[in-house]
Every structure is written in C-alpha cells, then in structure tokens.
Amino acid sequence: MADNADHIDGDDNEDVRAQQNLIKIKLKSSEGGIYECGLTAAKMSDLVKNMVESLGTDAVVTTEPIILGNEAVTDAALKKIIEWVEFHWDDPPVDHDFEDEKDRRNEELSHWDKQFIDVDDQALLFDVIAAANYMDIKGLVEVGAKHICSKIRGKSCQEVREMLKITNDFTAEEEDAIHKENAWIYAKD
C-alpha cells in the first residue's frame, strides 16, 4: 500500500515538472538577445531557480526577462545552454541511496552530450562553460570540464598549451626540474 502511494507521488511529481515546462520564461543575454526557455528546464540553473523563487513564478512569466549580466552569457552561449537544459530537464533525479558522486565523475559523457559540447569554436566552448558556471548549472559545467579533460588526456605539455592557448610562464630550467621530479610517474608498464 505504502509502495503504491509513493509510486503515484513520484509520477505526480513528474507530471508537475512536465506541466511547468510548458510555461515559458524569457532569458536575456549580456549582448541583449532574449530567448524563451521552459520553466523546469530554466530552473536547472540555480541562479534562475533562486530568482524565480524570490520573484514568484507569475511575476517571471508576465514581466521583463531575467537578465543574465555576465559577459560570458553571449547570445550564442545562451542558445547552447537553453538547448542543453531543454534536453536534460527530465533526467532522473540523483539517487542518494548510492554514493554515486565518484562514479558520476568518472562516467563517460553520453553520446548526446559529447556531440553537444564538441564545438569547433573554442571561444564559444569557454563561454558556455563560464556562463554555465555563472548560472550555476552544475551538470553542464561538468560536461564542459569532462570534454576539456578528455582532450587533454595523454597529450604533452606543449600540445596542451597549443590546444587551449595557455601561455607558458615557466623558464626552461623550472620546467626541467618539474619533469625530473615527476619522472617516476611516466614509467610505463
């Protein structure tokens, strides 16, 4: 009996989330572009969620768009972010019965996420990650971070610098010293 009740609750909740996602709210980028997004999807951003909760849903729906002032939230980045939350808003919730934090960190990205995040324009990629961090969308920051780390995997320092356009501020001597100190870690099987 208790089992049944819980089951119905769960479904109800999913229905409410689906219903709420039919409500559209407006998000405004730092460049001024205004974009529509489902409410449930938009609330994947803790920043938006807190704003919605403090202003009240009705106010958000009827009044001005929510302004996302951080310069990383460009039109292009915001469009990507909306695409991501609109795909992921009905993901199953985290199961707290299992200590999955570590597993999740090690888990490979899904096929969809891989295709989503693999953008040629590195400036856009960094904007999406920085904007997701500003908007507090942990799942999306994780997708971006995993993508960058998968590109770093196995590459030499010089290759990493070239790929991510990082300035080397070590002297040759300093670099050598670090290599020497870490030599044991590179020993192959």
Added chain:
Amino acid sequence: MAQQLTQRMASLVTTDDGEDKDIQQPKIYAKDSMDRFGDDMFGLILSYLSLEDRFRCECVSKQIQRTVFESVVDIKLYHLIRNIYKTKTTLTQAMETIAKKFPNIQIIDCRGMICNDNNLQIFHDNCRHLRHIYCSKGSNCNQLIPKLRPLVTRISDVWAKQSFINYHRLSHLSVTFICYVFDQNFGLMAKNLLSFEFTFKVKDFNNQLLSRFVAENQSLRCLVIKEIQCNTSETLNELTEQLSRLPQLRRLRLEFRSLPKHYSLCESLRPIGVKCKQLKRLALALRSKTTQIVDSIEEFRQLKRLDLTLDSQWFGLRISGQRLTHLWLKDLKLISDRFVNCHELWPRLQCLSIECTYFSRQCLDQISTLPALQTLIVQCFVTIDLSDNDFS
C-alpha cells in the same frame, strides 16, 4: 634622516602602486584562450583529470601547477607507484612528492602494497586533511605504529588471525574466514562495522560466530559472503535467518557454490527481503552445478539495484521490482520469455545490462517497451541484425 625615510616610503609606495596596477588591470585575454579563466575555474575543470594526466600537465603553466592537484582528495598508491622500480626515484622520494603536491588528501589507499610506517608517517605529518587510510594487512607482522592506527578505516585481505586493537575507526573489513575477527578467547575484535566481507567455509562455518558477529554489528550496511556451500536447506535457512537480523543492511552480495538440490532459493531469501527494509542493492551469484529453482524475488520491495549471475540450470525466475533502477543479468542460458511484460515489472528501470550466449530480436522488442530505460548493454555470442530504426 627624515628625508631618507620619506624617500624609502616613497619607493615603497611606488612598488605598491606597481603591484596594484597589475591587480586592477588584468590583461585582456583572448576569448579562446584558457588563460581567461581564474584559478577557481581551472581547479574545477582540471578536477576530472586522472592522476597521471595531472602530473603530465603540471608544467603547462604556473596557474595549472597551482590548481591541478588541489581537487585530489583520495589516492590509490599502488596504482601510482607500480612502475617506480624502473626509475631512479626511491619510494620515499615519491611519497614526499605526493605529500607535498596534494595538500588536500583525505584518503590514502595503500591496499595491494606493503606500506611501512615511514611512508605513511609523511602523509600523517604533511596532509592535515588526512582522515582515512585503507590498507591490506595479511598478517600481524605489518601492524602499523599506534599513532597511525586510528586513521585506518578499511582493511582488506586479512588471511591470518590478527589483532585489531587500537583500530578504533575501522569500518570496512574483509577477511578470508569469519573466525579471524575473534581472539583466542572468542572475544569479538571488530564491532560496529559498516562493511564486512568473508568466505563461507562449510567445514569451519560456525553459526554461533556469525550470530555473535551479527549481534555486535547491527550497524552493518554492506555484506559480501563468498563461496557459500549449503548442502541442506537447514544450513541455508540458518544463514539467511542470521542475515535478516541486520536492520541497516543496504547492500548484500551472496555468491553460492552449491545449494541443496531442487530447493527454492527464494524461499530461503524471503526472511531477508521481509526484515531488511533498507536493502537497496542485492547481488546473487549462482555457480552451482545442480539444478536450481529460483522462482520470484518479490519480497524485496525496496530494491533498486539487482545483480544476478546465473551459471546453472534454473527454472521460472520472475524478477519483479517496482523500484528497480539498475539490473545486471549475467545469464548464459537466457530464456527469451524473460522480458515478457517487462515494462510492467520494471517501470523505473534506467540501466539494463545483459550478458548471455543467445539473444533474440524478440527480447529486444520487449526491452524496448521499458519506459524509463536510458542505458542498455548487451553482450552475447550471436549477431543481432539491427537497423537504424532500432536506435530511434
């Protein structure tokens, strides 16, 4: 004198000014350069690298050097140092490097290697967040010095009787035989554990030992019993009766070597299903040569994850679980009607992993009705013709 002082102050002021300018007017970085990110973002992004990649990246830039190690909280030592003997570095040097570079380590896992007190002492002295040491301690000869013992929370591979005195925070223990946790006077040395693993040995198996252990380890959340050999239904029922007295049990893994012939395993498991209300994950491995009857595991209502390995002949298994989210089925003789009505049996199933010899299209069609399925893994020895439509 006063003039000198003024001059000195002026020069100080100038220096300060210079520094201030650096801080107030950061360089404008190209948008496609990772240099645009601050240390926080670097730390966050790099936290998904493996340890090897972190070491390799260390000299990319000073910002990376500052941020690449800070997110590491646990280290598996054996994995890191396994090839150290091929280099000129000594173990002590490597340990010093690790202790220096990873300031935030909370967990040192030295299972699989012999760790002497000196090596661990470095971590004890340098890593102020260190709270857990995991080690394998085959016998009494590699006991740690008393001041390190309270940090040990997990011990595995105990293959001889030894003392667990002063290991006050021990929570996870894996021993070959259950008698190793009792001293000569049959005093129980390991109490209030969270996780325990042992091998069932029928000759030595003493139900009284298990009963004592269960009584003083009511906190137990995870239990693994390997190589269970029960030739009569009484032994099996005694065992399951004991296990059903663990109210906190969340994970249970039972690996059976032999079972009484033509006896329903599920009937014996029922007390566990009824009494262990917290049980969320159950793994059953049946590697018995005899024919088994595994009928239904309906009693396990709270179960979210089920892992079944069935190597023997068995009949009529009906797996139902309204809350099941993960199901692993290693079933070499998979019967195609296994998945009939599976959408009703497992409405919340997210992940289904199947390993079998034969797999049919019919199974796939039935599986495709699962409403919440996200991940499907099938490993089989036959080719299934799949078309693009199957992935829609």
